[in-house]
Structures are given as C-alpha cells and as structure tokens.
Amino acid sequence: MRAEERAQQFREVFTSLTREIAKVVVGHEEIIRGVLVCLFSGGHALLEGVPGLGKTLLVKTLSESLDLRFSRIQFTPDLMPADIIGTNIVVEAPGGGRHFTFQAGALFGQIVLADEVNRATPKTQSALLEAMQELSVTVGGVHHALAPPFFVLATQNPIEMEGTYPLPEAQLDRFLLKLKVRYPSAAELTEIVERTTRPQTELVQKVTDGPEVEAMKALVREVPVAEPVKQYVTQLVLATRPDHPAAPDMVRRFVRYGSSPRGAQALVLGGKVQALLDGRFNVSFEDVRAVALAALRHRLILSFEGEAEGVDPDQILEDVLSRLSTQPAKMALLPEGL
Amino acid sequence: MDDRELIRATLSSLSRRLRLVRALSASVRFLVVGLALALAPLLLKGFFPVASPLAALGLTGGLALLGLFYGLLARLPLAHAARLADGRLHLKERLTSAQEHLALTDPPDLARAQLAETAARLREIRPESAFPVRLPPEARWAPPVAALVLALFLLPPLPLRLPAGAGGPTPQATKADEEQGREKPLEQKLVTPAVPDELFPKTREREAQRGPLSSRDRSGDLAAVFRDTKMSQQRPDFGSFIKQGDERLKLLARPESIPDLSRDVTQSPYQVMIRRMQEQLKAGRMQGLTWEQIERLLSELGQSGQRFGAGGLPEDLMSEMEGQGAGSSDKMLDALARALNRLRDRDEATRGRGRNLRQGPSRQTGSGQDRGEGESDQGEDGSPGGSLPGKGKSLQTRGDPTSRIGGEKQGSTLEGDLREGQMEAYDTNLSGPGAENPSRLPYMDVFSQYRKMMEEALTKEPIPFNYREQVKEYFRSLENR
Numbered sequence: 001m002r003a004e005e006r007a008q009q010f011r012e013v014f015t016s017l018t019r020e021i022a023k024v025v026v027g028h029e030e031i032i033r034g035v036l037v038c039l040f041s042g043g044h045a046l047l048e049g050v051p052g053l054g055k056t057l058l059v060k061t062l063s064e065s066l067d068l069r070f071s072r073i074q075f076t077p078d079l080m081p082a083d084i085i086g087t088n089i090v091v092e093a094p095g096g097g098r099h100f101t102f103q104a105g106a107l108f109g110q111i112v113l114a115d116e117v118n119r120a121t122p123k124t125q126s127a128l129l130e131a132m133q134e135l136s137v138t139v140g141g142v143h144h145a146l147a148p149p150f151f152v153l154a155t156q157n158p159i160e161m162e163g164t165y166p167l168p169e170a171q172l173d174r175f176l177l178k179l180k181v182r183y184p185s186a187a188e189l190t191e192i193v194e195r196t197t198r199p200q201t202e203l204v205q206k207v208t209d210g211p212e213v214e215a216m217k218a219l220v221r222e223v224p225v226a227e228p229v230k231q232y233v234t235q236l237v238l239a240t241r242p243d244h245p246a247a248p249d250m251v252r253r254f255v256r257y258g259s260s261p262r263g264a265q266a267l268v269l270g271g272k273v274q275a276l277l278d279g280r281f282n283v284s285f286e287d288v289r290a291v292a293l294a295a296l297r298h299r300l301i302l303s304f305e306g307e308a309e310g311v312d313p314d315q316i317l318e319d320v321l322s323r324l325s326t327q328p329a330k331m332a333l334l335p336e337g338l
Numbered sequence: 339m340d341d342r343e344l345i346r347a348t349l350s351s352l353s354r355r356l357r358l359v360r361a362l363s364a365s366v367r368f369l370v371v372g373l374a375l376a377l378a379p380l381l382l383k384g385f386f387p388v389a390s391p392l393a394a395l396g397l398t399g400g401l402a403l404l405g406l407f408y409g410l411l412a413r414l415p416l417a418h419a420a421r422l423a424d425g426r427l428h429l430k431e432r433l434t435s436a437q438e439h440l441a442l443t444d445p446p447d448l449a450r451a452q453l454a455e456t457a458a459r460l461r462e463i464r465p466e467s468a469f470p471v472r473l474p475p476e477a478r479w480a481p482p483v484a485a486l487v488l489a490l491f492l493l494p495p496l497p498l499r500l501p502a503g504a505g506g507p508t509p510q511a512t513k514a515d516e517e518q519g520r521e522k523p524l525e526q527k528l529v530t531p532a533v534p535d536e537l538f539p540k541t542r543e544r545e546a547q548r549g550p551l552s553s554r555d556r557s558g559d560l561a562a563v564f565r566d567t568k569m570s571q572q573r574p575d576f577g578s579f580i581k582q583g584d585e586r587l588k589l590l591a592r593p594e595s596i597p598d599l600s601r602d603v604t605q606s607p608y609q610v611m612i613r614r615m616q617e618q619l620k621a622g623r624m625q626g627l628t629w630e631q632i633e634r635l636l637s638e639l640g641q642s643g644q645r646f647g648a649g650g651l652p653e654d655l656m657s658e659m660e661g662q663g664a665g666s667s668d669k670m671l672d673a674l675a676r677a678l679n680r681l682r683d684r685d686e687a688t689r690g691r692g693r694n695l696r697q698g699p700s701r702q703t704g705s706g707q708d709r710g711e712g713e714s715d716q717g718e719d720g721s722p723g724g725s726l727p728g729k730g731k732s733l734q735t736r737g738d739p740t741s742r743i744g745g746e747k748q749g750s751t752l753e754g755d756l757r758e759g760q761m762e763a764y765d766t767n768l769s770g771p772g773a774e775n776p777s778r779l780p781y782m783d784v785f786s787q788y789r790k791m792m793e794e795a796l797t798k799e800p801i802p803f804n805y806r807e808q809v810k811e812y813f814r815s816l817e818n819r
Contacts, residue, residue, distance in 0.1 A: 003447035004454075222448045226435040228421060281452035282435035328421045331414070334356075335363045335474050 016207040020065040023202040027188035034179040041269035043176020044152040053181045055155040063111045067209035071109030075120035081127035114154035118164045132174040178298035223272040225283045254306030259299040266295035285326040341457035353419040361409025368405030372398040373483040384495030426468035432456040627667040
C-alpha cells in the first residue's frame with residue numbers, strides 16, 4: 001500500500017474512533033484526541049481530573065471501539081503488585097502431582113485501564129513500570145511478554161486529595177502524555193444529562209483491531225522530521241532544565257528537574273501523529289507545540305518554591321514556548337519580518 | 339516538471355529572490371549611511387572644493403554598491419531560504435523537509451510522499467510572494483538626508499575657517515578688519531594692471547630667468563609694476579613715515595580730502611608707465627606711438643579693472659587727447675597724461691560731491707568775519723570756519739553760514755578758534771541748543787592711537803612683503819600733497 005493510502009487510512013480510522021467515542025463521551029475532544037495520539041504513538045496516557053468527569057467512561061468506550069482485549073484495574077491502597085501482574089499458583093495435574101502455573105494478572109490485556117492509579121501504594125504503582133516500558137513482566141524469574149498493542153490508560157485524582165499516593169517521577173515519566181480532564185461546559189453538561197438519563201444507550205461500533213493499530217503505529221514512526229524541528233524539540237526540552245543556559249527565569253525559579261529525553265520522544269511522536277492527521281508527511285513546529293503541554297507537564301518536578309507558590313507546570317511551559325522562536329537565526333541586512 | 343524538479347526550482351527561485359530582497363535592503367541601508375557620511379566632506383567643501391564632492395559621491399555610491407553586492411553575493415544557505423519561505427507561506431515546514439529529502443537518492447515512501455505533497459501545495463500558491471520587495475525602515479531617512487546632501491552640494495561653501503596658521507587670514511585679523519569697517523583687505527582690492535611687455539623689458543627678463551611665479555606671488559603682485567623703477571630700490575623708511583605721520587593723520591580727519599587708496603595706487607602705474615614710455619622714446623628704444631597702440635593699452639588697462647572701465651577713456655577726454663596729442667609721440671604721451679589726470683580730478687570731484695551730500699559743500703571757503711580766509715581746501719565740513727585755524731585777526735568767532743545751511747533755521751554751527759600754528763585739539767563748541775554743553779574732542783589723542791596702531795601693524799609685518807612698497811608709495815603720495 002502506498003504511503004498516501006496508508007496515511008489516508010490512518011486519518012479515517014482516527015476520525016472513526018473519535019466519532020465512536022463521541023457517541024458516548026460528551027465533549028472532551030482534546031482528551032479524546034490526546035488518548036488516540038498516545039495509542040498510535042505507542043505510548044501510555046495519564047488522565048487527571050476530579051472524580052465524575054468521564055475519564056473511566058472514555059477509556060471504556062475506547063476499548064469498545066477497538067477490537068482489543070480490555071482489562072480494568074481499580075487501584076486501591078491494598079492492591080498488591082501480584083494482583084495486577086499475576087502470580088504463580090500451584091495446580092494439581094489430572095494425573096496427580098502438582099506444579100506451578102503462571103496466572104496472568106489484569107495487566108495482561110491490550111488496553112489496560114488503571115483507574116485511580118494514585119490510590120495504590122507506590123509498590124503497586126511501580127509494578128506497572130516494566131510493563132509500560134518493556135511490554136513485558138517478569139514473575140518468578142520468568143519473562144512474560146505482553147501482547148501488542150499494549151496501551152495503559154491511567155486515571156488519577158489530583159494528587160493533593162485525601163488518601164492518594166502521588167506517582168513517583170519514574171512512573172510519571174513512562175506516560176507519553178498527561179491529559180487534564182476539565183469540567184464540562186454548560187452545554188456539554190446538559191448533553192451529558194440528556195444522554196445518560198434516557199433508557200437507551202448508544203452502541204459503539206468496533207473500528208479497528210490490534211494489527212491495524214500496530215500498522216498505524218509503524219506509519220507514525222515513518223514520518224520524517226526535518227532537522228530544524230528536531231533542533232526545536234531539543235531546545236524546548238533543554239529549556240525546561242533549570243541548570244541550562246537557555247532556561248527562562250521561571251524555570252530557574254520554580255523547577256527542580258526538567259524533562260527527561262522521554263519528553264523529547266513524546267514531542268516528536270506526538271508531532272508525527274499531528275502531522276498525519278493534518279495530511280502532511282512532515283512534522284512542523286506547530287505539531288510539536290500542539291503536544292508540548294501534554295508531553296512535558298508531568299515531567300517537570302517543581303521546586304519547593306514552585307510547590308509553595310502553587311505554580312502550574314503549564315504556565316512554565318507556556319512561558320518556555322513563548323520564548324522559543326521557530327524562526328531561523330536572523331540573517332544580517334534582511335528586511336524586517338524575514 | 340516532476341515534483342523534485344519543481345521543488346528544486348522553487349527553492350532556487352526563492353533563494354535568488356531572497357538575495358535580491360537582501361541586496362535591495364542592504365543597499366538602501368548602506369545608501370542612507372553613505373548619504374549621512376557624505377555630509378562631512380560637503381561641509382568642508384570650502385577647503386577642498388574638488389575633493390569634497392568627489393568624496394561625498396564616492397561615499398554615497400560606494401556604500402550603496404557595497405550593500406548591493408553584499409546582499410547579492412553573501413552566503414545564503416538554501417535551507418535558510420526554505421525555512422523563511424515556510425514561515426512566510428505557512429507551509430508548515432514542508433519546504434524545509436522537502437529540501438532535506440531532495441538530498442536523498444532513494445527516499446523512503448513517506449519522504450517521497452512528502453515531496454509529492456509539497457509539490458502539490460507549491461502548485462497552488464505563488465512562492466515568490468514569500469519575499470515581497472520592500473524598503474527597509476531606514477529608507478525613510480534617505481529623502482531628507484539626500485536633500486541635505488544635494489543642498490550642500492549646490493550651495494556655496496559654508497564660511498568655515500581653517501585653524502590659525504593654516505593659511506589665509508587669521509581670525510584675529512579678520513575680526514580687526516570687520517571692526518574697522520573694511521570691506522576687503524588691501525591686497526584684495528589691488529589688481530595688477532596689465533603692463534605692456536615692451537615697457538619693462540628688464541623686468542620681463544628677470545621674470546623669465548626666475549621662472550613662473552607661484553600663485554601667491556602672482557595674485558595681486560602690484561609690486562612687480564615697480565620692480566624696474568627707482569621705487570624698487572628704495573627701502574621702507576618707517577622712521578620718516580612715523581615722523582610725518584601726524585600730518586597724514588590730520589588728513590585722515592578730513593576723509594573727503596584723502597585720495598582714494600585703490601585709485602592712488604593704481605594711478606601710480608599710469609604715471610610710471612607714461613614716464614617709462616617717455617624714457618623709451620627719448621632713448622630711441624621705442625618707435626613712434628600710434629593712437630591705436632594707446633587705445634589698446636587703455637583698453638587692456640580697463641579690462642584689468644582700472645577706473646575708467648573696459649570701454650577706455652570717456653569720449654570727451656579721448657577727443658581732447660587726440661586733439662592735443664597730434665604731431666609727435668611725446669605730445670601724445672603728454673596728452674595721455676593730461677587726460678588721465680583730468681580723469682582723476684573728475685573722479686575726485688565726483689567723490690567730493692558724494693560726500694558733500696552728507697557733510698556740506700566741498701571747498702567751501704571758511705571765512706570768519708574780518709578775520710581773513712581759512713585755507714580754502716580745508717573748509718569742507720560745512721562749518722563757517724575752516725577746519726584749520728584761519729589767519730585773520732578778527733575776534734569775531736562766528737563764521738558765515740555755508741550756502742547749504744545759510745539762512746536756514748538750523749542753529750548749529752561750529753565755532754573756530756583763533757589760534758596760530760598746529761592745533762592739538764579742536765573746539766567743537768556749538769551754538770544753539772548744544773551751546774550749554776560744550777565739548778572738546780581730543781583729536782590728536784585719537785590720531786596718536788591710530789598712529790600707534792599703524793606703526794604696530796607695520797612692525798609686526800602683517801602686510802605682505804610685495805605690498806610694502808605700495809604702502810610706502812601711498813604715504814609718499816600723501817606727503818606730496
């Protein structure tokens with residue numbers, strides 16, 4: 001299949017998924033788009049928002065529109081790693097004798113909903129690390145691969161709420177994007193009420209399956225990135241580090257640790273999906289900027305002053321983006337505007 | 339044209355256009371700078387009349403050309419042009435990516451698709467609109483600066499002065515000139531008359547041996563006229579000048595009686611010339627004169643700026659001279675001398691009339707009642723008495739009113755004192771309204787001051803060497819009077 005046809009198919013699938021999810025989820029177009037960007041980028045998404053905003057419903061609807069194995073894990077403080085990874089259990093053979101058999105946990109799905117992930121203890125949260133990064137788990141010295149596509153969608157309440165365990169930085173860094181679910185508007189709220197209180201519910205059609213998702217992920221990775229765009233991504237990530245010369249004052253003041261290289265990967269991958277959705281085969285600065293907040297906001301570790309001031313990482317990132325020029329270095333004696 | 343060629347051609351076109359825009363911008367900016375810098379040499383046009391305009395032109399044109407060539411020839415990476423065009427045409431880095439893909443010999447599928455998509459997009463737009471030709475903001479300064487440069491170029495040089503010692507009149511000397519009301523320095527008033535070569539053969543021989551004169555020597559070198567005469571042998575006698583200065587300064591008290599400086603100085607060559615011609619004739623070194631020669635001589639003298647103008651002598655003097663000079667060359671020269679003297683007297687009479695408009699009738703004889711007559715040529719200030727004391731014995735001090743004011747009701751008359759000999763001062767007691775407040779002007783004190791100033795000026799040699807002889811001749815002419 002030609003590249004143009006594959007790109008066209010990509011856009012159609014993406015549009016169909018968006019349409020199917022929108023049958024159930026009112027509003028949240030940006031969240032839906034971000035979730036799908038994560039899906040086709042091969043990353044994982046962290047959805048943050050107060051309870052009742054439709055996070056779980058969104059993920060559940062997505063799983064229904066994809067012909068993928070879906071599993072849901074409700075994270076609680078007493079949830080243990082073995083509960084999600086799986087464990088070896090003793091099984092009696094029909095002919096007598098006993099042996100250990102691996103009983104896969106809920107993580108062995110293709111779309112995993114880690115609901116309220118910050119309610120589990122850090123130990124359990126860390127059980128997700130290997131799966132999210134290496135698409136495999138190791139139990140009892142035995143390495144178990146996860147079936148692709150493997151897509152973790154975690155939801156969490158704002159970390160300052162009671163009875164939560166903030167995700168460790170290493171865990172946060174595994175998420176490609178962190179999407180903030182905001183309150184619906186008045187019109188959306190009315191629509192939500194109307195849809196959820198009537199007898200019949202919308203049926204979601206399956207749009208695509210695992211192999212097609214994998215093909216699309218491959219297509220995304222083929223999208224070329226021009227050198228200036230790569231340089232822009234690099235400069236953007238470096239500017240979030242307080243010890244970097246290009247860091248603005250806001251970063252120096254409120255950020256303790258900046259983005260890791262995973263942030264740059266997230267920017268480029270997200271930019272590639274944005275480019276394909278825009279009908280292009282190249283990543284633009286605009287594509288990178290479109291995913292910059294979601295890709296970097298959870299990678300900034302605020303300093304004490306930042307925490308005390310209640311600074312939103314988005315403010316810092318917007319400041320960085322506003323200072324970073326997409327124009328080439330000014331060439332001498334060119335007229336204004338060039 | 340396939341996609342790759344189209345993109346390559348577009349990039350080349352954009353690069354060329356960007357160079358052009360840059361060249362225009364740079365040349366205009368450099369032009370403005372050049373115009374501003376050109377003001378400096380044009381301000382000094384008075385000192386460097388030829389070099390200044392050339393320097394201004396060179397600065398302006400040179401810098402404009404420099405900017406033009408810099409804009410055209412300076413390095414301009416293709417990727418830079420592609421990036422700028424992406425930004426200007428909202429191509430979302432299509433050209434930048436395509437420019438990278440053009441370098442690939444076997445681009446992957448998506449790179450090939452990217453080239454095709456970019457080419458399709460380029461066909462829909464006008465890439466050259468990415469870089470519109472527009473003047474830089476600095477161009478708004480070009481018209482006023484250019485107007486200023488043009489004005490400085492066309493207008494006469496500004497009256498700037500070189501520092502002292504750099505040549506030309508010193509500021510102090512100029513200021514002194516202005517204070518004394520002089521229009522021009524003496525040497526600027528003097529004009530070297532054209533003297534026929536045959537009159538001064540020795541001088542011409544010396545000049546030929548000496549070689550061409552410098553411009554300084556040549557300009558106003560009136561002394562050259564006297565170089566072959568007795569006057570050239572005389573050294574400046576300042577002691578005599580100072581001794582006789584009082585009498586001369588007395589003459590200065592009556593400006594109407596002072597011969598015109600330039601006239602006297604330029605008159606002298608006539609006399610010398612005529613005397614030399616007479617000597618030449620007597621010695622037989624010159625053949626007989628003709629009226630054509632004399633007319634040509636007068637014409638040349640007139641063209642050199644002498645008093646009677648380029649047209650020669652007035653008609654009546656000319657005819658009178660021809661009538662008196664018929665017969666021999668000597669008579670012709672005598673007639674010429676008389677005609678020139680007549681011309682001089684006529685000019686002097688004209689100047690006297692001009693002064694009398696302000697100062698009363700000239701040559702009014704001051705005659706006190708029963709006191710005898712004052713010196714006739716010194717009673718010219720309209721006073722009833724002469725400016726010098728009369729010789730009569732009458733005690734009546736009031737003189738007759740002049741014809742100008744006689745009988746009129748203007749009651750201001752100047753009283754003359756009955757004294758003998760030289761006066762140290764003049765009483766200017768007025769009758770009439772001012773009689774209650776008599777005054778006495780210490781003229782001699784003032785003259786002494788002037789004399790000291792003149793002596794000091796001569797001692798410090800502010801007069802060029804070549805003009806000393808003329809100054810000396812001038813005062814000698816005063817002495818003869």
